[in-house]
Amino acid sequence: MQRSNGTEPTTADKRNASTLANRLARVYPAITTALKYEDPWQLLVATTISAQTTDENVNRATPALFGRYPDPDSLARANPDEVEQLIYSTGFYRQKTKSIISLSEDLVANFGGVVPASLDDLVTLRGVGRKTASVVLAEAFGVPAIAVDTHVKRVSARLGLTTETDPVKIEQDLKALFARKRWAKLSMTLIQFGRDVCDARKPRCGSCPLIDRCPYPDKIL
Ligand code: SF4
Numbered sequence: 001m002q003r004s005n006g007t008e009p010t011t012a013d014k015r016n017a018s019t020l021a022n023r024l025a026r027v028y029p030a031i032t033t034a035l036k037y038e039d040p041w042q043l044l045v046a047t048t049i050s051a052q053t054t055d056e057n058v059n060r061a062t063p064a065l066f067g068r069y070p071d072p073d074s075l076a077r078a079n080p081d082e083v084e085q086l087i088y089s090t091g092f093y094r095q096k097t098k099s100i101i102s103l104s105e106d107l108v109a110n111f112g113g114v115v116p117a118s119l120d121d122l123v124t125l126r127g128v129g130r131k132t133a134s135v136v137l138a139e140a141f142g143v144p145a146i147a148v149d150t151h152v153k154r155v156s157a158r159l160g161l162t163t164e165t166d167p168v169k170i171e172q173d174l175k176a177l178f179a180r181k182r183w184a185k186l187s188m189t190l191i192q193f194g195r196d197v198c199d200a201r202k203p204r205c206g207s208c209p210l211i212d213r214c215p216y217p218d219k220i221l
Pocket residue numbers: 158159197198199203204205208209210211214215216219220
């Protein structure tokens with residue numbers, strides 16, 4: 001597979017990626033989303049609500065939300081004011097309410113209320129971007145997909161895995177480097193690693209298991 005700039009990663013590049021993935025897999029052997037959900041639709045909604053807040057905050061709000069609206073059909077017909085109150089604590093509640101009602105409407109209207117296991121289909125839902133779609137594909141369906149968020153973006157750049165800044169191009173670069181079987185867990189692993197070790201402001205390079213393979217010039221030891 002080619003990178004976003006049309007070049008092919010070398011064998012050495014792929015070996016390096018494999019080594020990084022192996023080391024991270026040892027640190028996070030059973031990584032999975034911290035969001036609580038019982039079906040793909042709940043994960044889709046929870047992931048949408050998780051923007052700009054913590055997974056813990058989302059998990060505190062979703063039991064009441066899913067208790068009141070247990071499926072796409074009921075949320076599609078929901079009173080927005082009531083939904084806003086239920087997810088108020090997660091912030092940006094007006095936009096999030098709009099998104100989760102719209103995506104539920106689209107699911108009912110175009111997919112019989114069933115979350116599709118395809119990136120192309122998922123991104124047709126209003127309020128669902130590539131990142132959210134990839135999280136749902138990887139987590140709920142085990143479909144190979146790489147979600148690029150701010151942590152994935154930062155860690156990938158520091159590790160020299162991409163020189164791109166556009167998430168779609170970063171996704172392509174990572175797909176070119178890592179074996180397909182790695183994709184589903186890669187984002188979650190990089191996100192957790194970005195939170196725990198490769199912090200945006202103060203990376204803990206002194207205790208980083210990847211330090212010998214990291215070209216980032218501003219390491220903090
Ligand atoms: S050495 Fe530092 S900058 Fe590089 S990946 Fe580890 S924590 Fe991040």
